[in-house]
Amino acid sequence: MNRLAIVAGLFVLAAASARADTVLVLNSEDASYSIISRSSRTELVRLPVGREPHHLFRSPDGKDVLIGSTATNELLVLDNKTGEKKGLVRDIVDPYQLGFSPDGKWFVTVALRLDHVDFYRADGFKLVNRIFIDSMPSHLAFDADSKTVFVSLQESGRLAAFDLETQTVKWNVKVGTAPAGVLVLPDNNRVLVALTGQDGLVVVNPKDGSITGSLKTGRAAHNFWPKGDGRHWFLSNRVENTVSLIDTQEMKVVGTIKVPGGPDCMDITPDGKELWVTQRFLRRIAVVDLEQMKMVASIPVGKSPHGVVMLDAVGPPGGTPIRTVSATPKKK
Amino acid sequence: MRDLIDLWVGCQNWIFETLVSPVLFQFGLMEWYEPAFNAVEIFMLGVVQILVIVLGMRFFEKRWPLERTADDNLVGVDRVYTILNKLGIVPLALFTVSYPITNQIEYLSRAFGFTPFRVEQVLPWLHDNALASFIVYFVLYDFVAYWLHRAQHRFSWWWALHSLHHSQRQMTVWSDDRNHIVDDLLMTLALAVFAQLVGVQPDDYVMILMVGRLVESWSHANVDVSFGRIGEKLLVGPRFHRLHHAMASADERHIHDHNFAPVFPVWDILFGTAIYDGKHRPTGVDDPVVDADNGRGWITQQVTVFGRFVRALVPRPMRAPVQPGLRPPAE
Secondary structure (H helix, E strand, O other): OHHHHHHHHHHHHHHHHOOOOEEEEEEOOOOEEEEEEOOOOEEEEEEEOOOOEEEEEEOOOOOEEEEEEOOOOEEEEEEOOOOOEEEEEEOOOOOOEEEEOOOOOEEEEEEOOOOEEEEEEOOOOEEEEEEEOOOOEEEEEEOOOOOEEEEEEOOOOEEEEEEOOOOEEEEEEEOOOOEEEEEEOOOOOOEEEEEOOOOEEEEEOOOOOOEEEEEEOOOOEEEEEEOOOOOEEEEEEOOOOEEEEEEOOOOEEEEEEEOOOOEEEEEEOOOOOEEEEEEHHHOEEEEEEOOOOEEEEEEEOOOOEEEEEEOOOOOOOOOOOOEEOOOOOOOO | OHHHHHHHHHHHHHHHHHHHHHHHHHOOOHHHHHHHHHHHHHHHHHHHHHHHHHHHHHHHHHHOEOOOOOOHHHHHHHHHHHHHHHOOHHHHHHHHHHHHHHHHHHHHHHHOOOOOOOHHHHOHHHHHOHHHHHHHHHHHHHHHHHHHHHHHHHOHHHHHHHHHHHOOOOOOOOHHHOOOHHHHHHHHHHHHHHHHHHOOOHHHHHHHHHHHHHHHHHHOOOEOOOOHHHHHHHOOOHHHHHHHOEOOOOOOOOHHHOOOOOOOOHHHHHOOOOOOOOOOOOEOOOOHHHHHHHHOOHHHHHHHHHHHHHHHHOOHHHOOOOOOOOOOOOO
């Protein structure tokens, strides 16, 4: 009996000290998401989700991950620690991009196909306002004081600023061809907009939308992800097949990483050593070693992998898989 | 399997990055970036289909032909239809027209709070089995295609278009794609809206089209081959479908109003339109105006058949007493 207790105790200790080891990737054209082991770099399981899942977002308290399924108008809520399904929020129309304001009060979605921006109270997802806008709202970012949300309008080549409290358009200006990723820098004085129809980004003044600068990064600049030091950001260039590392203080490119297959969304491992990048066209996710600034692995996933997030979970979650890819991850 | 996927996706990516994406980027069409990548896959699937026809089905036609007096002049135009369709030229034109329409339908349905449905909501176990899910969607799709095919025969304006498909006297593996572009557009719209309603995945939709059209190419083949007593009840084959193309006669005025099913004969069996009698009949349409399609090339066929269609849209009381080619011949 004592032995059993000791073994059980050791098991609990081992589990508690286990490192978060999983990555979640949305397979946007398979209506599924893959759970991948970071250590073994293998897909552990593939689970079903509503149609056309493109992006996901961590809840302000960090406990949940929300997946937006655009064609079935729903959010799947997953437990960030276990990866288990916690619930389904229905009637969130075409949630292509989604995000919570930094103060946690607002939840905003943009409907790429249906041309509207929706404002919800984050507590309970109650729709407060829907603003139709021309056209193809694609990415969004909040300012630091949660007063404004900036939305890129891919087809019309514009960036719009919405006042969160009144849900009205503050300004709506032309910024270039096919704007996509939007980033509000920590100084709250510059907004960077990636131009997928051009070869870099523009710097926009958040007060009036005036363009104050630009930077060449590569053809079809698309999406940003922070390096974590408050100064450097990664930017994927989809046609160029590269990821640029940008120093936002000096406003210059300080590194370029080759990632084939139309690199799109990214996330960085908690230790800051690896950047994971979805390769939309190759049905894979790339692992970039940030010390070498080089792609070191490319892991097969489902069709058109788009959003990606590091989970705090250790192993694959429960649930009925579409297929179990590898029940026992291979050793490196 | 993964090696095969990598090879396929690698080819698709190479074609896209070499030929398509630079053009999109140059002309400021990057909002079509992902759809264009998928269009490359449709083109590649078309090449595969043509290879299956040329290397596979044509072998059976040469080895076991049903009619030995093949007139290559009649068949040539059907090859043009097949190339234009399978390589995505006609589908691209159809997509350009139908996309804004289906999108608008989606806007409206969403505005009224309609959420697209998925069969998996009713049959959750389908999540676990990709093959079973594909088959269920395929069967549903074929069911709708069966009724649309009946409508093509039922309405005189639609028959004016669809009769082009039936006018071929020399049926071969190339005959399936011989359709008027407006007929193709109507079918595409109807089937795309249906696919939206029941939640067919884009990937499944492409596979359904590919497998379905291959079965249909085979069902038009000039071969004396049978799937057997049971097989003929499960899958449409050349014998079953040839009866649907049979020329009406004094004894059999409605013979072509049978065996409508595109892929699964079960619909004809269930709705009383199946005939399995094993007789060989001449094919074509017993209307000289429609039969004249046989001497024409692709452009002339498209123009003359469109004229037929426009005349058929004129309300009956305003039409001339005799309008050849406008009514289903067996009516």
